[in-house]
Amino acid sequence: MDSPLLGGNPVAPSRDLFHSSQSDGQIHKFPTFQEIRVLDSELWGAPECPPHVRDLRDRVTRFVAERVVPHEADLDAGGATALLHRLRQEAVAQELWGLPLPPDLGGAGLSLADYAHVAEAEGASDHAPAVLGSTALLDVNVLGEHAGHLRRVARGELTLCNAMTEPDTPGSDPALITTRAHPQADGSWSLHGRKWFVAGADRADLALVLARAPGGPSAFLVPTDAPGFHLVRELPILGAGGQWELSLAGAPGQLVGAEGKGLRVVGQRVRLGRLLRCLRWLGQARRAFLLMRERAMRRSLSTGRLADHQLVQALVFDALLAIRTTRPLVFQVAHLLDAGRDARDDTALAKVAAARMLQQVSDAAIQVYGAAGLGPDTPLPALFRTGRMARLLDGPDELHITTVARRVLA
Numbered sequence: 314m315d316s317p318l319l320g321g322n323p324v325a326p327s328r329d330l331f332h333s334s335q336s337d338g339q340i341h342k343f344p345t346f347q348e349i350r351v352l353d354s355e356l357w358g359a360p361e362c363p364p365h366v367r368d369l370r371d372r373v374t375r376f377v378a379e380r381v382v383p384h385e386a387d388l389d390a391g392g393a394t395a396l397l398h399r400l401r402q403e404a405v406a407q408e409l410w411g412l413p414l415p416p417d418l419g420g421a422g423l424s425l426a427d428y429a430h431v432a433e434a435e436g437a438s439d440h441a442p443a444v445l446g447s448t449a450l451l452d453v454n455v456l457g458e459h460a461g462h463l464r465r466v467a468r469g470e471l472t473l474c475n476a477m478t479e480p481d482t483p484g485s486d487p488a489l490i491t492t493r494a495h496p497q498a499d500g501s502w503s504l505h506g507r508k509w510f511v512a513g514a515d516r517a518d519l520a521l522v523l524a525r526a527p528g529g530p531s532a533f534l535v536p537t538d539a540p541g542f543h544l545v546r547e548l549p550i551l552g553a554g555g556q557w558e559l560s561l562a563g564a565p566g567q568l569v570g571a572e573g574k575g576l577r578v579v580g581q582r583v584r585l586g587r588l589l590r591c592l593r594w595l596g597q598a599r600r601a602f603l604l605m606r607e608r609a610m611r612r613s614l615s616t617g618r619l620a621d622h623q624l625v626q627a628l629v630f631d632a633l634l635a636i637r638t639t640r641p642l643v644f645q646v647a648h649l650l651d652a653g654r655d656a657r658d659d660t661a662l663a664k665v666a667a668a669r670m671l672q673q674v675s676d677a678a679i680q681v682y683g684a685a686g687l688g689p690d691t692p693l694p695a696l697f698r699t700g701r702m703a704r705l706l707d708g709p710d711e712l713h714i715t716t717v718a719r720r721v722l723a
């Protein structure tokens with residue numbers, strides 16, 4: 314059985330509590346757009362970006378390298394609303410806004426298979442999906458079938474967080490949730506319970522909450538400014554904020570979909586979310602790889618460049634192997650979802666591979682950088698942290714492994 318319901322919210326990049334200003338631009342030199350473009354065509358293997366998407370992918374790559382990466386420290390620090398707004402306006406002006414969204418919502422209507430190449434490029438910066446408006450895709454998908462608010466979500470004016478995981482029940486088995494939803498005389502619902510590790514709950518306008526109604530687990534939209542919705546505390550993960558514990562004490566909920574069908578509603582969102590996240594992890598791993606490559610070629614011991622030492626070469630080889638073997642798995646999921654086919658096993662395989670890959674590649678890059686790789690002047694600690702978190706969020710590795718293995722062995 315698929316276990317779809319494992320939270321996580323790519324809408325909300327980590328707010329890095331330890332990020333310093335990158336004072337020494339020499340240490341953390343993200344490759345220029347031109348360098349990335351050359352390396353893109355040489356390094357990453359199949360699948361290649363199809364010709365009709367190449368220009369768009371290159372424009373996104375350039376925008377991320379030149380307009381988003383230089384502002385990362387400010388965006389990490391949080392509260393940079395004006396900056397985010399300005400960058401979003403630039404993305405709109407360059408016709409790079411909301412590329413995977415349907416045209417009637419102001420998007421470019423890319424298929425998932427085409428958007429996959431763009432998403433990989435966006436992934437180079439944790440902030441790029443929010444700047445480029447593609448984070449709305451998940452919410453548009455859920456709301457598109459079940460409720461209103463669509464246009465405001467697509468314009469980036471309304472954001473959702475996803476509240477499923479609870480302190481006292483295993484998130485790997487969401488059917489066990491204990492948050493309750495009680496029907497009210499006027500047709501509304503009253504929600505009671507506790508959720509945690511809800512990404513972006515402090516900034517979201519609405520929470521998609523999974524709660525147990527009399528008819529079974531159901532999905533509800535709850536306004537985050539409603540009475541009864543309380544942020545209890547922030548839960549930093551390895552130094553990064555952005556996840557919250559919250560309590561629901563009679564918070565009003567609007568049913569999304571049918572009562573008792575909540576696992577299906579949030580499952581749809583999570584399945585697409587896993588693909589989008591895997592694509593962005595590929596982009597992040599490529600960034601770590603390029604930093605490692607540059608460091609290995611620039612830094613020398615008395616015995617020669619790091620790049621000339623076989624143990625460094627082995628790290629580089631293994632990292633490239635991880636990226637190249639993961640890419641086809643992830644892109645295959647995009648093709649299957651476009652074709653409306655069952656992609657449960659493929660998604661599980663891709664998710665486990667992509668999480669391991671990001672952890673491995675960022676770890677290798679840190680090793681080649683030496684202490685500077687753990688310090689505040691490169692994005693490597695943040696990339697490594699994402700790789701570590703990746704093995705838990707959206708379902709721990711073990712869940713995906715056992716799910717696929719059981720099906721194969723049945």
Ligand SMILES: Cc1cc2nc3c(=O)[nH]c(=O)nc-3n(C[C@H](O)[C@H](O)[C@H](O)COP(=O)(O)OP(=O)(O)OC[C@H]3O[C@@H](n4cnc5c(N)ncnc54)[C@H](O)[C@@H]3O)c2cc1C
Nearest residue numbers: 319320321322475477478483484485510511512706709711
């Ligand atoms: C950065 C981050 C962001 C997150 N964002 C959100 C969010 O926005 N909304 C939200 O609702 N949740 C979010 N989560 C929570 C996440 O979805 C859960 O942590 C995840 O689903 C696992 O649930 P759990 O933590 O309760 O672990 P548990 O379910 O208790 O699992 C603990 C461990 O048990 C083992 N295990 C579990 N299942 C199996 C199995 N089938 N076979 C063998 N071993 C198994 C694994 O080792 C697993 O790591 C986030 C988590 C992180 C780290």
